[in-house]
Amino acid sequence: MILTVTPNPSLDRTYEIPALTRGAVLRADADRVDPGGKGVNVSRAVAAAGHRTIAVLPLGGPEGALLERLLTGLGIEVAAVPVTGRTRVNIAAAEPDGTLTKLNAPGPELTPAESHALLSAVTARAGGATWTVCCGSLPRGLDDDWYAALVARARRTGARIALDTSGPALTRALPAGPDVVKPNTDELATAVRRHLATVGDAVLAAEDLRKAGARAVLATLGAAGQLLVDDTGTHWGTAPATPVRSDVGAGDASLAGFLSAGGRGPRALAAALAHGAAAVRLPGSAMPEPADLRPDEVTVTSEPPLERPLGAAR
Numbered sequence: 001m002i003l004t005v006t007p008n009p010s011l012d013r014t015y016e017i018p019a020l021t022r023g024a025v026l027r028a029d030a031d032r033v034d035p036g037g038k039g040v041n042v043s044r045a046v047a048a049a050g051h052r053t054i055a056v057l058p059l060g061g062p063e064g065a066l067l068e069r070l071l072t073g074l075g076i077e078v079a080a081v082p083v084t085g086r087t088r089v090n091i092a093a094a095e096p097d098g099t100l101t102k103l104n105a106p107g108p109e110l111t112p113a114e115s116h117a118l119l120s121a122v123t124a125r126a127g128g129a130t131w132t133v134c135c136g137s138l139p140r141g142l143d144d145d146w147y148a149a150l151v152a153r154a155r156r157t158g159a160r161i162a163l164d165t166s167g168p169a170l171t172r173a174l175p176a177g178p179d180v181v182k183p184n185t186d187e188l189a190t191a192v193r194r195h196l197a198t199v200g201d202a203v204l205a206a207e208d209l210r211k212a213g214a215r216a217v218l219a220t221l222g223a224a225g226q227l228l229v230d231d232t233g234t235h236w237g238t239a240p241a242t243p244v245r246s247d248v249g250a251g252d253a254s255l256a257g258f259l260s261a262g263g264r265g266p267r268a269l270a271a272a273l274a275h276g277a278a279a280v281r282l283p284g285s286a287m288p289e290p291a292d293l294r295p296d297e298v299t300v301t302s303e304p305p306l307e308r309p310l311g312a313a314r
């Protein structure tokens, strides 16, 4: 069983529009609503691959009730922590050339009792999970040490922990020893406080995160590829991701693929690449089904192209 925790989940509404013009009334050609939030997406992707998964998340208001119904309909077990605020709705505008503009709401502010209830809901279930996957931004009311506390508590249950967050919430959790962290280019650069121009820079940054406490680093570096630094070595891979439809959730799909394939070494990196590329070819924050994957198109090497420039974050 893979347990996910999403402290600030969302309903993701995507509008497909011909072009984004500021200040205009825009008419959408199509729209869709997906369950959202990074941990929720990991649950959706591992459920699509046939794994049992429980999603722990605070839920409030009619949006929270709809999110729960959508997840249950996908075969995901929901461990809901009721909160007084309303679950957020995040908006994406997708243009035909693959450009995507996203507007993420702050989400409800959690009370100290709700924050504590969320921690307890995770640690009560972490012992029975092969992985506990902690993902996304922290809502108001949860301080920057919240993930650090969660990782420390979950470790005591013997759980393996994957962490995908950014800024101080990430750096403060590193000393607690997460088994794998999954930054993108910007998040990795922010964590080491330096600009990353090449794959070689990303390798050095990943090694720094390991020195700070992470046992492994899976870095999703956009069109440039993905990097894994773990106890099996340093591995690099790419997968063609065209045509680009929407890169929302591609990092979450990558993490899900990585964990579904054992969460260690080049085989797991190849699965991450296949899932990430498939997610980019799908609309909105749709997560790939096994039929969407093209594992034959993935290339993985243990000799990363250190001089290769890094592109935009994904």
Ligand SMILES: O=P(O)(O)OC[C@@]1(O)O[C@H](CO)[C@@H](O)[C@@H]1O
Pocket: 008, 010, 012, 035, 036, 037, 038, 041, 090, 104, 135, 136, 137, 138, 248, 249, 250, 251, 252, 285
């Ligand atoms: O505001 P956060 O928590 O950083 O990100 C939330 C979010 O953008 O991440 C997912 C894609 O990774 C979406 O489903 C969701 O809308």
